[in-house]
Amino acid sequence: MSDLLWTLPELLKITGGRLIGSWFLGVNGVSIDTRTLKYGDLYFAVRGDSLDGHDFIAKAVARGAAASCVSEEKIDSLIGERGNFIVVQDVSQALEELGKISRARMVGKIIAVTGSVGKTTTKEALKAAFSPNGPTHSSVESYNNHWGVLLTLARMPRDTKYGIFEIGMNGPGEIGELVKRVQPHLAIITNVEAAHLGAFESIDDISFAKAEIFDGLISGGTVLLNRDDERFSMLSEIARSRGIENIVTFGESEKSDSRAIQIVLQEEYSYLTASILGEKIALKVGSPGRHFIQNILAVLATVKFLGADLSQATLALSHFTALKGRGKRYPIDYKDKSFILIDESYNANPASMQSALKLLGLLKPKNSGRRIAILGDMLELGPHSSQFHADLAVSVQENLIDKVFLVGSKMRVLRDSLQGKISCKHVEKIECVITLVRVEIHSDDVLMVKASLGMRFSLLVDALLYNHQEANNDE
Ligand SMILES: Nc1ncnc2c1ncn2[C@@H]1O[C@H](COP(=O)(O)OP(=O)(O)OP(=O)(O)O)[C@@H](O)[C@H]1O
Ligand SMILES: [Mg+2]
Structure with missing residues (x-):
């Protein structure tokens, strides 16, 4: 098995593309943005709402792209540009195909996180908790939209044991579309609140949109819901109506499967005693605030449920500090x-x-x-x-x-x-x-x-x- 993220023969086969330029072994990264492209990445010249990635090929080459994936339609206009090209019919579709194969070859566990607030924080805390347990791959920053999810899939190393995806939305239908690609084993809804309410009639409607995350769950998959959330009953009913049997809960409520027994809030951190799916633990939580305890209870439930080592996770979470712009x-x-x-x-x-x-x-x-x-x-x-x-x-x-x-x-x-x-x-x-x-x-x-x-x-x-x-x- 290759150590590379994608070998060149794989790329050509999956995208159906042809190579123009010199042969190379493969790539270790995938990018659609030349400002963040890393040396040796494969650059996908996708078309966004206002910009066309084909206009940035020279920048991609200057930053050291191994090759650019470009469309047949544009290749004539690129004559004279330096660099290697993988020429395909449709660049977005090629990235989509890469994501599909990446998901199919992944033998570890996939976790998807959605919700109105706390997605990125929970995703980063999951990453910290799972990393000592094995190769962990996760969305960068808040890459939770169409391109973010496609990139996170295409970038997933082949030895990934835990894949953690943030999934967001601006309106109905978006989460459903994205989660079908991600196919999580476990899907988390952090909470349902008035965020992006402009696109919805009510907070109940936001719940329906968040519940779309159930649609992509693998058969026999699990959902993790916030027992303290006002719309918990609604969400669990929707889950059941979709045939989902495994509903695990977290929160301060005594009825939660992952619940806080005692919370001591300090200025710079918290102390938490909790029962995590029946296991009693005590830990220091490196980031302060009661809201953060909610995120941690979700993380600990996920760790325990997926059979990873809880003590390694709690140690990592004791060092977890608030993220830039988020506390x-x-x-x-x-x-x-x-x-x-x-x-x-x-x-x-x-x-x-x-x-x-x-x-x-x-x-x-x-x-x-x-x-x-x-x-x-x-x-x-x-x-x-x-x-x-x-x-x-x-x-x-x-x-x-x-x-x-x-x-x-x-x-x-x-x-x-x-x-x-x-x-x-x-x-x-x-x-x-x-x-x-x-x-x-x-x-x-x-x-x-x-x-x-x-x-x-x-x-x-x-x-x-x-x-x-x-x-x-x-x-
Ligand atoms: N569980 C929570 N409950 C309430 N507020 C929270 C929670 N977790 C984080 N927050 C607050 O929400 C802010 C945003 O957190 P975060 O970036 O993790 O959310 P997000 O859901 O990823 O947002 P976005 O939709 O913008 O990607 C934090 O700065 C913090 O103030
Ligand atoms: Mg986010």
Whole structure:
């Protein structure tokens, strides 16, 4: 058996392509984006909504692509380009075929993760927990759409023992299409919340869309459901109606198969005593927050259910820290001030806003430091968007936030709800808040920043981190 991800004869056979250029042994990676392509990858020149990958062949070659998979239709226009070509009728279809064969040759276990919040975090925690148990392959970042799933399949090494796939959606039908390709042994729905609600009439409709993940389960496969979720009964009924017999549950509920017995929340981590499918364990959880315990209970249930080593997994999870943009912390020294930044800038919806505010509430600032929340619009929430924004006022108060900066037009309603209760400033654009924060921050403050991706809150994080370096350089 070859050590290569794909040998050239395999590639030619699977894609039905012909080689133009020189013979090479094969590739160890697959890419559709020249910005992230690695040396020796096979570049698929796919056509997206606005760009055509065939226009980037020179870039792929410059970055060291072993070959480019291009369409017959375009090959004449590529004469003169350097590099090797695998010429096929349809580039997307060729990638699709590679994914199909990859799934078919995989002899390990496949896990699919969907849900409204916590997919990437759960996927990364699964990766950490399974890695000591054998070769583990997983989606990179939030590669959970059509291209992300195809790439994750095509990139799966042949000796993979555990394959972990994040599956997302923007509307009905998408998860069903993707999961049929992935064919998981075990499918997880982390939760069902108001996220991407714009594309749906109700949260119940989101449940139906999440339940599409049952459609691709292998025969005799298992679903892992959140027992604490409001729509647990609904989801388990849908699962049963589709003939799925194995339903495993996780959560704080005593009825869960993987359940928390005791949770001790600390500022930087948690202690968890849990019963995991009948096995009692105690562990330190490296990333703080009650919401994170939910993810961990799902991970531990998966480890135990698939027969991997629970003690190795718990050890790995004790070192697991929050991901960039999803709770990662930075101590910052800016001029004569030292403060803590909690970076939740990756995305936001009502559920993740709540968990991030709780996380901030857990922290006890030193001396006269304050809890400061910098919150931006939550997008794609449909007709009830204003209510969701206004409702955050309760969470802000319950978690004893001292000061709030709000950014964006949708956050005006929260400003109105907080008026007279908490010190609150509202601006329309992220650029305006950057200056404001720099001026208003004190030593020992703890800042949490969170907004939907479209609000570009990473600019604020970068500005604070950059100033940090600038301050150090000045010394
Ligand atoms: N189980 C959970 N319950 C509630 N909130 C959570 C949970 N897990 C993570 N979060 C919050 O949700 C945010 C996003 O987490 P993550 O990126 O893992 O979600 P995702 O489902 O992958 O999102 P996306 O749909 O954007 O890919 C985190 O920053 C954290 O605030
Ligand atoms: Mg994600």
